[in-house]
Amino acid sequence: MGLLEPLTHKEEIENLLNEAQTTYDQSKDKFESQKKKTTKSLEKLGKVKVKAWSDGMNSFVDNFKAFNNIEVVQTVDTNMNFIGSDEEPKEIIVNMEQASLTATEVAKVGAAAIGTGALVGIASYGGAMMFGAASTGTAIAALSGAAKTNATLAWFGGGAKAAGGLGIVGGKVVLAGLVVAPVIAIAAVIGSSKAKEKLAEAKKINAEAKDAAAKMDVMTTGMNGIEKMSDNYSNFIQKLNKKFKPFIREMERIRGAHPMPSGEQIDFNTLTNVEQKTLHLSWLMAQIYYHVLSTPIMTSKGEVSSDAGKVLSVADKEYKQFRKDTYKMSGDDAKAADLLWRSSANNMTVLGFAQVVIFIVCAIALGTGIVSKIIFIGGAVIAFPIFFKFRDMPASKLYTWRKVRCISALAFVVMMHILMGV
Template sequence: MPLPLLFIGIAAATGGVGVGKTIKAGVDTYNANDINKKANQIVEESTNYLNNQRMACGDSLKQLGSEKVFILNNSIKEFLDTFTKIKNVDFRETEGLLELSKIKLDEQDFVELKQLVNFAVSLAGGSVAGTAGGALAAFGAYGAAQALACASTGTAIASLSGAAATNATLAFFGGGSLAAGGLGMAGGTAVLGGLVAGPALLVMGFVAGAAAKKSLEQAKTNRLEAVQLAEQLDTASKQCEAIRRRTYMFHNLLARLDSYFLPFIYKMEDIVKTEGDDYSKYSEDSKKCISSCVSIAVSIKTVLDTQILTDDGLLTDESSNTVVSTQEFIDRLAILGTK
């Protein structure tokens, strides 16, 4: 017996509602998947950019460490070898190039410079596998005081590499596992300017896998969280850029100081050969040359003494002040045409 038309109409209407819900569910699922995919892309792009900045920052710190080692092994070593031969040095009566009577390079400074030279020799000649890169990065970030503290233990390279491994910021720049002197992008925590970046990186794929919720509302929440996370990662990237710029400034300052330093060292060597080792008997021009040479050595040591980063990965105010004062010193050298 044919079904009554009323029942057929009801069945058709009910079926239409079911089809409509199915279509809507399908559309919602598609939109949710699309939003989740874009959310993942947002996080991935920010993470990749941060990773590139991280590696570039680590390389710049290593290059600064290498520059420090080079200057200590060459210019500073040559300066000490010659200047320590000169007797009766007294700058109080010398109208030096840059008012050297106000600048003191005392016995402790010489001791520290000699220790730094010895440290640089050990660092340059002891490239222990897996430690040299971390040590150079640490030497770039730290001031002379930290380096000398390590050097005094007799295990300078291992100590600085250990510092790079345990300091979260340096470990973050180093890459790899924390035990190997770095910090994997998906492991642990990396403190950078007060931002905990490590756990955030674990969110890569936070909407991937079977357990991810596919609802449209959840997908919208995921997108919001992805945007917030990307902002945090971008903040870390900007901090990396700032550190890299400061590191390049220090590298440039040292290179420029060294370019002025070497000619004065050569002149000082000639003075010792021709006028002897008694400063009190030098001509006025020779005294000015010696005092100028010392002034540059003092400026170089100031740069070496300055710590660029705090343990939390923040740029130090001291490093900013050193950049300004050293640049002013170099400008005066250039104006006076002493190169």
């Protein structure tokens, strides 16, 4: 052995171990950052689900049960094929009621009281089945337990093995620190006199650190997927909730317009055609809402559900089909469909007025010629969203007309400036 060999090995050992530490630290930092974002996303989804069940769905069930003789299997003028169509309407209503009542109890306790663990459990598994517990205490205990075991391990494991993750086993390995413990022994390795033996050990540690980093990278990617799916569910549920609220308010109005003695239901057949269509459309909206809220993101084994993405995709298609079908309605049916389209029509009114103001400001404030000012004024006239001749038009058609006017006004201003060379 040459005189410089121990020194050479020492430098090589240092390089190997420094590389191991750097590789591991970088992956760990990304992993910890993603874990926090995933937890935050799931916690938000848990809150969104609790609010949806306890507020929107609970109000729907309470009002829907006030009527009898409703043909809930009827689909009005639609050709919709709902998710979970194998469930009987009565079964769906019972599940809605059980879940919404328990969620209401959970909501009364408050998000801070039930904690992050329970909220993550609700986000991961929460649906009609998870909320089926008899009492708040039981429900919270079940949710907390699920979150502290399988759900937590799923984050660390990066999801199901079939999806590229390491599963629960991988999560347990990382939690136990089994793959990273040797990295901390750098000083002891360098200080040894048996250079060749320690060089081999350093190479082993370097390989183990890279392997641990690779596993964490897989987990980070898996948790990123969970975060995105969780965010997509939160966004869709919140969007649907805004569209669902007008139907619930109208159901409450219809219920109030037909007062009945306590304990008695309102006969559906005594309602006006518009009121009947409103209840039918409310039922169709509730089905989409129900199936999205009931779908777990993770399985009972703590792995990412392969059905979650499919359900959300189908629900989105069904909602778009629902919009198309209600758009085509006319007469009394269109009055019921206005509940869905009124907010969109109002938003286009706001946009139209904003466009009018912008064009007028441009005509007055900009130092342009008389021709340009006339063009801007003309654009403002076109964009003006109120036209009394068509004030009785269905909200869906008002939305279209106002949108067309906004687009036409912008096109007019741009094209006229081009043609006139101003």
